[in-house]
Amino acid sequence: MKRASLWTGVVLVGIVLVAGLVSLVWTPFDPNRVFPGAALQGPQGAHILGFDQLGRDLFSRVLAGSQICLIVGVISVSIAALIGVPWGIAAGMLKGWPSELLMRVADILYAFPALLLAILFAAARGSSTWSAMTAIGIATIPAFARVARAATLSVMSSDYILAARASGTPYLMSAVRHVLPNIAPVLGVQASVSFGMAILAEAALSYLGLGSPPLVVTWGRMLREAQTYMFNDPALALWPGLAIAGAVLGFNLLGDGLRDLLDPRLREAV
Structure with a gap:
């Protein structure tokens, strides 16, 4: 089927976006509200996914977790793009040692993954959503x-x-008028893939306790809290795990689909 990955990605990403937007204004119950005596009970009535280990509505928490997933993705990818894109354009337009210097610095930055940067930020400023977003964004700059x-x-x-350079067009004007518009499709694909990786990185940081504070609902923290009850109630880990997998898969498929659509060498014949 033509462009199946693109449309599958659009559907999965659309579900995550709708969940995030809906949870901003409505959830069936307060995600942090505890229902006494309902801990680890299965689906009943309006609680369609049941309750977690403290008696909180599981569906409301999964729905609310999409907010942090989207916020972290947008902020971290924006940080990476705003720094990495001008960096890469400058390295591509310059010649000789300036270009090599810029890329060697990028290679050094590759040695600091998001997890290590998050640990450093947590040690310096404490664990927070902003620390996680900054760490993920900086780690994605080299890509x-x-x-x-x-x-x-x-x-x-x-x-x-070549004609623009021969006519005396400055480098900055060439970068803005000619280079950036022509590489925008490639950057869009990279942004989509990086968005999925940012979601996965944030979930890992939250699982390790290096992300958002305890009262902020995240899918990674839900997985961390569910590990003790894995054999008693696997659904506690199943639903946030599926949410993370679906979001990451959706953005990756969207990126692959956009690449196939925008790259003339890979575009399918209609």
Whole structure:
């Protein structure tokens, strides 16, 4: 089926977006409300997924967890793109040692994964959502820089760029008018893939206690709290696990579908 991955990704991402937007204004119950005597009970009445180990409505918590997932993805990808894209464009347009220096710095930054940066930020400023988002964003900068540089090198070999340079067009104007619009589709694909990785990284940080504070509902923290009851009530880990897997899969499939759609070498014949 043509573009099946694209449409599958759109559907999964759409579900996450709808869940996040709906949970901003409505959830069946307060995600942190405790129902006495209902701990670990199964679905009943309006509680369609049952209760967690403290007697909180599981569906409301899964729904509310989509908020942090989307916020972390948007902020961390924005941080990475706002720094990494100009970085990569500059490395692609410059020649000689300046370009090499920029990319070697990016390689050094690759040595600091999001988990290590989050530990450093947590030690310096304490665990928080902002620390997790900043760590994920900084760790993703080299990926955007490399993709932007590779795409810029391809654009810089085009005839219209050579004509613009011959006419005396400044580098900054060439970057804004010619390079950035032509590499935007590639950056969009990278943003979609990075969004999925940011969701996975935030879930891992929350699972380790390096993300959002305890009262903030996150899918990773739900998994951490459910591990003790894995054999008594597997549903506690099943639903947040499926939510994380569906969100990550959706953004990855969306990125693959956009790549196939926008890359003329991979575009399917209609």
